[in-house]
Each structure stands twice: as structure tokens, then as C-alpha cells.
Amino acid sequence: MSDYALNPTEFKALRWSLGLNEDLTAQLLKVSTNELNAWETGSQPIPPLAQKQLLDIDDIIEMQVLNTCDGIEAMFKKEPKRRLAFVVYPSQALYTQYNPEFINLLPLAELYTTAAWRIKKECKLVLEVDISLVPLDVEAYKAYREQSGMGESRENRAKWAASQLA
Amino acid sequence: MSDYALNPTEFKALRWSLGLNEDLTAQLLKVSTNELNAWETGSQPIPPLAQKQLLDIDDIIEMQVLNTCDGIEAMFKKEPKRRLAFVVYPSQALYTQYNPEFINLLPLAELYTTAAWRIKKECKLVLEVDISLVPLDVEAYKAYREQSGMGESRENRAKWAASQLA
Numbered sequence: 001m002s003d004y005a006l007n008p009t010e011f012k013a014l015r016w017s018l019g020l021n022e023d024l025t026a027q028l029l030k031v032s033t034n035e036l037n038a039w040e041t042g043s044q045p046i047p048p049l050a051q052k053q054l055l056d057i058d059d060i061i062e063m064q065v066l067n068t069c070d071g072i073e074a075m076f077k078k079e080p081k082r083r084l085a086f087v088v089y090p091s092q093a094l095y096t097q098y099n100p101e102f103i104n105l106l107p108l109a110e111l112y113t114t115a116a117w118r119i120k121k122e123c124k125l126v127l128e129v130d131i132s133l134v135p136l137d138v139e140a141y142k143a144y145r146e147q148s149g150m151g152e153s154r155e156n157r158a159k160w161a162a163s164q165l166a
Numbered sequence: 167m168s169d170y171a172l173n174p175t176e177f178k179a180l181r182w183s184l185g186l187n188e189d190l191t192a193q194l195l196k197v198s199t200n201e202l203n204a205w206e207t208g209s210q211p212i213p214p215l216a217q218k219q220l221l222d223i224d225d226i227i228e229m230q231v232l233n234t235c236d237g238i239e240a241m242f243k244k245e246p247k248r249r250l251a252f253v254v255y256p257s258q259a260l261y262t263q264y265n266p267e268f269i270n271l272l273p274l275a276e277l278y279t280t281a282a283w284r285i286k287k288e289c290k291l292v293l294e295v296d297i298s299l300v301p302l303d304v305e306a307y308k309a310y311r312e313q314s315g316m317g318e319s320r321e322n323r324a325k326w327a328a329s330q331l332a
Contacts, residue, residue: 019185133175
């Protein structure tokens with residue numbers, strides 16, 4: 001999708017499909033919302049780099065959806081479950097704190113949530129597996145870890161999230 | 167996807183994935199933005215009907231993407247082209263005027279654009295066909311029709327859009 005230029009309508013539709021509002025997009029692309037508006041109304045050309053940044057993020061999400069669904073499929077072959085939980089992050093600060101290794105790929109908590117939503121949707125459609133998105137509740141997660149003597153890790157976050165399902 | 171309830175995080179992610187901001191969603195679901203906020207922060211339960219409305223729209227878009235891509239694939243087998251145009255509507259008024267038959271399914275111009283974007287993306291990925299989204303320019307379209315003695319129809323809108331490609 002990155003071999004030709006997006007027109008203003010397409011650029012805006014791409015932004016929408018990533019779940020990004022104007023403020024977040026301006027922040028992500030390090031421009032003002034006025035400049036973003038000028039691109040989307042066609043009064044200024046959209047810099048190729050800005051197009052590439054959004055298209056790259058779309059590719060990364062697509063890849064992440066595919067990889068994660070493959071992983072979940074493999075897991076289900078070994079150990080069938082009916083319900084899974086996926087941790088998402090209710091604020092940028094929490095997302096950054098808990099995912100330092102990930103922040104270069106999907107810099108905004110909203111983009112991570114968009115990816116998680118697509119994973120949920122794809123798993124339901126293809127694998128018929130229900131995944132719940134559970135926003136991290138730091139206090140509840142700490143209490144859970146203390147009770148079970150667990151350290152902090154991605155796996156334990158997932159365990160905590162699964163414990164939150166009814 | 168409609169056999170279980172969405173939690174607030176999932177509802178918000180679904181709204182994002184449809185490219186809908188709070189104002190448009192409130193308008194679509196005929197509630198205030200305050201009420202929508204109460205649902206998305208978990209302070210009020212999300213009415214099943216509201217969940218169903220958004221999930222149904224997602225299904226309609228999915229179906230439209232599949233059907234349209236199938237149609238384009240069939241068309242390309244008969245008559246290969248490299249580039250296609252898809253008309254989108256820059257305002258709700260124009261969308262409503264030109265698509266009265268469609269407005270019950272996807273009531274907002276933004277939803278139509280979201281569907282068009284997904285069609286563009288899917289066709290590129292699966293068929294390796296480039297589709298441009300061309301916003302309807304009423305004056306230019308009228309001039310084009312007058313010049314060629316054409317009436318107004320979906321097909322002629324598509325022809326006009328194709329004539330706009332470089």
C-alpha cells in the first residue's frame with residue numbers, strides 16, 4: 001500500500017481507520033492540528049514522510065494481528081480454552097511504563113488498543129475464540145501479584161487480566 | 167461477534183475502528199455525548215441496543231467490503247485495468263442526496279468513507295488493484311455530465327471519478 005501517494009480523503013480515512021483523532025495524529029506526526037487540517041482539506045500537500053508514518057503503523061498493526069492470531073491458534077491447539085483476556089492501557093503513561101520495548105512501533109496507547117481490537121475481532125471471526133480487552137488496573141494488579149507472590153511480567157499481566165473475567 | 171456483551175473498553179475500540187468520534191457516535195445512537203461518555207468510562211451500563219447498532223454497522227461494512235472486492239475481482243477478469251476510482255461524499259447532505267437507498271444501512275457519510283477505505287485496502291492487498299477514493303465535486307461532475315450528455319447515475323458518478331485520476 002506504500003507504493004503510491006494518498007490523496008487528502010484517503011489520508012483522512014487512514015487516520016480514521018487507525019482510530020486516531022486530529023489531536024493524537026498531530027502529536028504523532030509532530031505537526032500542528034492546523035497543518036494536519038491543511039493536508040486533509042487539500043490546501044497543502046501531504047508530506048510523503050507523514051503518509052509513510054501512518055501507512056507503516058497500519059502495516060505494523062496488520063502484522064501484529066496476524067502474528068498474535070497465529071500464536072493464539074497454536075496455543076489453542078495445545079490447550080483449548082473458551083475465553084482469553086488481552087491487557088490494554090487506559091493512559092499513555094501506563095502504556096509507556098509497561099511497554100518500553102513496544103513504544104517505538106506503536107507510540108500511542110490508542111494504537112495499541114486499535115491493534116488489540118483487531119486481534120479480538122480476527123480471533124472471533126477466524127478461530128471462534130472470544131478475547132476480552134481488559135484495561136490495566138494498577139492497584140488491582142498489584143494486589144493480585146502480592147497475593148500470589150508474583151513478579152511483574154507480561155505473562156502475569158495476562159494472568160491478572162484473565163482473572164478479571166466473569 | 168454479537169453473541170456477547172462488549173465492555174466499555176471494547177465498545178470504545180469498536181467506535182474507533184469505525185472511524186467515529188464522540189459527536190458522530192452520539193448522533194448515530196441518538197444519545198448525548200455525556201451519556202456516551204458514561205458508557206465508555208464504565209459509570210453506566212452500555213445498552214444492548216447501542217452495542218448491537220455499532221456491531222451491526224461493523225458487519226455491514228465487512229459484508230460490503232467482501233461483496234465489492236468480489237465484484238471488482240470479477241470485473242478485472244473480464245477487463246483488466248490498473249487503476250479504479252471510488253466516489254466518496256464530502257458532506258452528509260451530499261451523501262444523503264446521492265445515496266437515498268443506502269442511508270438506512272450506513273447512515274453517516276463517515277461510515278461510507280470507512281467502508282470505502284477498507285475496500286481500497288483489501289483490493290490492494292488481495293487483488294493488487296489500486297483504487298482511489300475521490301470525493302464528489304458536484305460542479306465538476308455536472309460539467310462532466312453536460313459535456314458528455316449523461317444523466318445522473320451511480321455508474322456515471324464512477325465514470326466521472328475515474329476521469330479525475332491523473
